[in-house]
Amino acid sequence: MEFTTAEPFLHKGLLQSFELTKYILKTNVYPREPSPLKELREVTAKHPGNFMSTTPDSGQLMGMLLKLINAKKTIEIGVYTGYSLLLTALSIPHDAMIIAIDPNKETYEIGLPIIQKAGVEHKINFIESQALPVLDKLLQNKDNEGSFDFAFVDADKENYLNYHERLLKLVKVGGLIVFDNTLWGGTVAQPEEAVSEDRKESRRSIIEFNNSVSIDQRIEIALTPSGDGLTICRRIR
Template identity: 50%
Template sequence: MAVSSLNHMSHIVHAPILEYILEKNAYPKEHEQLKELREITAEKYGKMSIMNVPVDEAQFLSMLLKIMNVKKTIEIGVFTGYSVLATALALPDDGQITAIDLDKEAYETGLPFIKKARVEHKINFIQSNALSVLDDLINAGEEASFDFVFVDAEKEENMKYHEKVMKLVKVGGIIAYDNTLWYGSVAYKQGDERYKDVPKFAWPSKDYMIQFNDFIVSDHRVEPSLLSIGDGLTLCRRLY
């Protein structure tokens, strides 16, 4: 059992339940290159390896992409590329992912496994600030041309990302926001005993995440669903 996998959501789902999910369901079906990437990320980045999505969440998203027959996606926030690789494996051979992150070095950690899985041709990695890339896509006439968007970057920027990707995803398409339970902190009141379990680095973004969650519920342009998988995953289906 990888400690990082347990730490990722054990504050939300009891550790024995999570261990059962991973050991009995997720790990046995994990693609070989995804497993190798997960392990090298844990070895190289330690606790920061939780920046990649957990195995069960990646498998859920993979199934969702296949059900939707997705061919064209955006990923904002890549890290070492676990979710990008999972997406690339789920897309048809002519599928395309626009993957955006400032940290090219982290992405290059996963690149050998992406190449080994023979899906590099599906990924267009752009080392840049995501907001500027999204503007470029809009200006290039890419509005309403993407089937799916996955957002796992600076939580303080989620509101800005949302307004831009709403222009880029097609009606009926899905925008997925990761970490929307934010280590469980969104449900904790000040002084709550459980608040001590929230990593210190997460505290400054708690209020941003609460505001974003409230905003999504009130946004009549989308049909939202907040899932208690991983650290919280919010799916938004664009209605118009």
């Protein structure tokens, strides 16, 4: 598809400066950010892997989505210190449940005291594991098929398509699956030779994923330029 100068929206759809990002955070996101999330964000900022955390603007959007669909049963693949996990726990009802999967319990425990202080730990079933075996085990029980309202994926990019196929069976029709990092630092729109070696493999996987979901007739999609790219998939069949 070719784009022309007759499409002025091309100049409006992306954040064009760090100052604009700061403006959004300052005026819309941070004033509404619950204090436990702010505390966890500040703790995470001191960790060397802080770039892996869900961005606050993406979190704000996810929180609204969770409430709009009245999510009560969710899955999270990739937890890190738990910013998105805490956000989900704060957004869903008292008797709701999250299956949270991550092979690194050590980073999860960084945020755990804040999760406990917020009074939402009872909603979380943390499983220290790679995600695919857990998803496959869930699918062995037919009662789990179509029983989840929402899923969030922020883990190894090479397995996004594998996660997608399994989550489409677990999430109900009308439910949402949200994938983070689907713009991969903007590299998806760059020539491969311009991308650093450490990002090329994941970039290829993200591009393959983006191309695949764009033609997947089982879902409706919206790729938002929030954070590092947030692809929202709504299961329709």
